[in-house]
Amino acid sequence: MAPPAHPDPTPVPLAHVVIVGGGFAGVAAARRLADQPVRVTVVDRHNFHTFLPLLYQVATAGLEPADVAYPIRTIFGSSDNIGFRHGVVREVDHDAGRILLEDGSAIAYDHLVVATGATAAYFAIPGAAQFAMPLYSLADARRLRNRLLASLEEADAAASDARQSLTFVVVGGGPTGVETAGALSELVRIAIRRDGLRLDPSDVRVVLVDQAARLLTGMSAPAGRYAARELARMGVDVQFGRSVVEVESRALRFADGERLETAAVIWAAGVTASGTLAHALQEASGPAGRALVRADLRLVDRPNVWAAGDAAAVPRGERELCAQLAPVAIQSGRHCAEQILATLRGEPTRPFVYRDKGLMATIGRRAAVAQVPGVGLVRGTLGWWAWLGLHLFYLVGFRNRLRVMINWTWRYFDWPSGPRLIVADAETAD
Amino acid sequence: MAPPAHPDPTPVPLAHVVIVGGGFAGVAAARRLADQPVRVTVVDRHNFHTFLPLLYQVATAGLEPADVAYPIRTIFGSSDNIGFRHGVVREVDHDAGRILLEDGSAIAYDHLVVATGATAAYFAIPGAAQFAMPLYSLADARRLRNRLLASLEEADAAASDARQSLTFVVVGGGPTGVETAGALSELVRIAIRRDGLRLDPSDVRVVLVDQAARLLTGMSAPAGRYAARELARMGVDVQFGRSVVEVESRALRFADGERLETAAVIWAAGVTASGTLAHALQEASGPAGRALVRADLRLVDRPNVWAAGDAAAVPRGERELCAQLAPVAIQSGRHCAEQILATLRGEPTRPFVYRDKGLMATIGRRAAVAQVPGVGLVRGTLGWWAWLGLHLFYLVGFRNRLRVMINWTWRYFDWPSGPRLIVADAETAD
Numbered sequence A, B: 001m002a003p004p005a006h007p008d009p010t011p012v013p014l015a016h017v018v019i020v021g022g023g024f025a026g027v028a029a030a031r032r033l034a035d036q037p038v039r040v041t042v043v044d045r046h047n048f049h050t051f052l053p054l055l056y057q058v059a060t061a062g063l064e065p066a067d068v069a070y071p072i073r074t075i076f077g078s079s080d081n082i083g084f085r086h087g088v089v090r091e092v093d094h095d096a097g098r099i100l101l102e103d104g105s106a107i108a109y110d111h112l113v114v115a116t117g118a119t120a121a122y123f124a125i126p127g128a129a130q131f132a133m134p135l136y137s138l139a140d141a142r143r144l145r146n147r148l149l150a151s152l153e154e155a156d157a158a159a160s161d162a163r164q165s166l167t168f169v170v171v172g173g174g175p176t177g178v179e180t181a182g183a184l185s186e187l188v189r190i191a192i193r194r195d196g197l198r199l200d201p202s203d204v205r206v207v208l209v210d211q212a213a214r215l216l217t218g219m220s221a222p223a224g225r226y227a228a229r230e231l232a233r234m235g236v237d238v239q240f241g242r243s244v245v246e247v248e249s250r251a252l253r254f255a256d257g258e259r260l261e262t263a264a265v266i267w268a269a270g271v272t273a274s275g276t277l278a279h280a281l282q283e284a285s286g287p288a289g290r291a292l293v294r295a296d297l298r299l300v301d302r303p304n305v306w307a308a309g310d311a312a313a314v315p316r317g318e319r320e321l322c323a324q325l326a327p328v329a330i331q332s333g334r335h336c337a338e339q340i341l342a343t344l345r346g347e348p349t350r351p352f353v354y355r356d357k358g359l360m361a362t363i364g365r366r367a368a369v370a371q372v373p374g375v376g377l378v379r380g381t382l383g384w385w386a387w388l389g390l391h392l393f394y395l396v397g398f399r400n401r402l403r404v405m406i407n408w409t410w411r412y413f414d415w416p417s418g419p420r421l422i423v424a425d426a427e428t429a430d
Helices: A024-033 A052-059 A136-158 A175-195 A223-232 A326-344 A380-392 A396-413 B023-032 B050-057 B139-157 B175-195 B221-233 B328-343 B379-395 B398-412
Strands: A013-020 A037-044 A048-050 A069-071 A084-087 A088-093 A097-103 A107-108 A110-114 A166-171 A202-207 A236-239 A245-246 A251-254 A258-261 A264-267 A303-306 A359-364 A367-372 A376-379 B014-020 B038-044 B048-050 B069-073 B083-086 B089-093 B100-101 B107-109 B111-114 B166-171 B204-209 B237-241 B244-248 B253-256 B257-261 B266-267 B305-307 B359-362 B370-373 B374-377
Touching: A013 A024, A013 A264, A024 A110, A024 A264, A024 A326, A024 A359, A024 B050, A037 A326, A048 B398, A052 A175, A052 B089, A069 B253, A084 B139, A097 B253, A107 A236, A110 A223, A110 A326, A136 A175, A136 A264, A136 B083, A175 A202, A175 A236, A175 A264, A175 A359, A264 B328, A303 A326, A359 A380, A359 B139, A367 A380, A376 A380, A380 A396, A396 B359, B014 B023, B014 B328, B023 B038, B023 B111, B023 B328, B023 B379, B023 B398, B038 B328, B050 B175, B100 B257, B111 B328, B139 B166, B139 B175, B139 B266, B166 B175, B166 B257, B175 B204, B175 B237, B175 B359, B221 B374, B305 B328, B370 B379, B374 B379, B379 B398
Parallel strands: A013 A037, A013 A110, A037 A084, A110 A303, A166 A202, A166 A264, A202 A236, B014 B038, B014 B111, B038 B083, B111 B305, B166 B204, B166 B266, B204 B237
Antiparallel strands: A048 A069, A088 A097, A097 A107, A245 A251, A251 A258, A359 A367, A367 A376, B048 B069, B089 B100, B100 B107, B244 B253, B253 B257, B359 B370, B370 B374
8 A cells, every 4th residue: 555645744742741749739730631632740759649638537546548548540540641650859950841850860841830738837946847746748647646546555554553644735726736636635535445544534635735816717716716615625725825935855845934744746837838849949939938929820930830739829819828728729730730721722821719618627526617608607517517528529539438438437426446556667757 | 330340351363364465366365364354464566456367468459457457455445354565575584473575664474375476487598588578467568568569660660761571579379478479460450550550561470489389288289279270360470399599689599590580579488486485485495486385285384374376386186286377376365265264263274176167368359269178179259258258257346347348349349449559658667
């Protein structure tokens, strides 16, 4: 057969979009690009996506790591245009248009989305980075769980000689602090009652401290009051106006000079993007190390580099920034993807507009508080079910939803078989 | 009110039975002593019981750690006479009648049950202890899973430059080796097909080697032939008559001089009690470091120290020893408990008699082989269901059974969402 007189023109290669970070923002961006005329590579140091809002449940032995983590490859298994690369990105070579990985390899991009998230902010408080326990990765959660359970075992072993007391301190009264303090109080109560620990529940204190005068400052004052009341009812000692000035191995010190011995300091005081890839993208970065972006989420000085989620100073209107929250990450990640597609089609980009879907926090079984725009405050059992439904809805993958549902149903009916395992090797590096 | 003329006599304190090890033997012993007129303390380095027969499933990402582990305190939560102590036993002070723990504390006993299990046997093969990966603890399983998944990711990353080949070698053709090789072959196939790895399934080899001429030497010849046929059908390269003489970081060498490069050497070649507490109990111990016991499972030279499970040279008739199997551990643990109760009542002890309930091994989904006394060989799908039912029956705790059932149902119907997480910190110490 004769060759065709006019061979097909060489097909234009598809643009390569590289997304660094497989969290809410990165996954949302990649999802939006699935089956679009681009080639996508998601790069992450972990091969799984972590559902951060439920990490405190892993830390307090309510859920298992696999309940809140989902392999990134599996998320995009049915999308042929999305690949995954397991690795740590060392730096961005803007001039060559490629990222450099720690293993020495490089990946070229046409568009880059930086969605590297944030880490715990220690505000230069001495000892905090070394001794306080953050809750911002699966490894953090496993380490904290080990510490909590091992502390209870140590106190039980020592209890044959003398009555033991034990204090856990949670620093920070935002959703993470409130949720962790509530769940920790439940864990202690269940562990003592069900596991036959020789400890008196009144000797085990959970203290929640914040330097502000109320909890949940991101929500309305009634929401904060409700959370404080529910936590107090659960036996949590809530203390306001307390500034931590130093953290030691098993103690912390406040601005008023008080020193409190504690089995663990749980750090829920805030997050920062400083020290991450996002922070190194530009000459100067925004507040808390977040990448400075234009209204369309493109970097101020790079036409083909975008930033989303906690790593980006996502604008809200003219003068404000969005809070570092999961809904912002999801919406901003999706927005980056849409603007990249528009740019590739030669169309103008649109500014990012955050759609506030409300805020929620749970305070133990059957108590939660949600602030829904246009509805107001939802709380109590109704709030709890709303919280559960919303989280299950967002949990990636049907099986994870089912597993979490089973675990939560168990918890709700107070059955004793939570996964209170001390996995010895969790106390080590990330 | 006047004091009673004749105060009650001081009650005789209950005898204290200390059980070292919360595996099959230790848990069976403690269960038998629940609500009996003794005080019981179970001591273990982990706060959980591990269901060892399913460890290979954790290693091949079919199950999660929490599916095969169960907190020891929770197992005995309803038995007031059973306590738990989290710690590592350093030695037994026979003269003082107490055990010494690594944290410096001591626990006095009236009767001691040593049920410390066994560890992988390396037969002094150079490099084996350092580089081969055993499968005898939850930490082993997590390390192996990380290695397997990380090897696939590394090969995928390198596959952009050149076609990559990958070999995994399983050493040992007993149940653990057969089950691991089968599950590993399935994992590789699923990971490549579902996760979009850029590897050709024919480039990823799973090799099972044994120095014997057949598989499952503990079972009948037809069972071994069936297993070999099924593994071959699943793509496993089964090689007989091969002795490993050296293990390197990413390779192994055979007696015939062949050197095979491999991403992982999985060590299922046998177990030993050497180096454990059981080994140090006596001047001389039995084969593979197992404690020498009399017919009633009491140590030959100590009237109040007993040994059970893999740690003991459990006699079978006059001249034989029982194999190191879960049913032997369960029956011997229970037997120790019964003889302790008899001794405390001043009754004579009875010799241990092993009741053979048969042996089983599974070779992937829908294929298993079981040898049942009085019935003969059961294999294929029926064998698989029998295997599943039996394992679920023995899995401690209703929730664990339910979780495993769900995971297995998923697996059976080949859904893609297995927990293929690389948890970075698992590559570290025990």
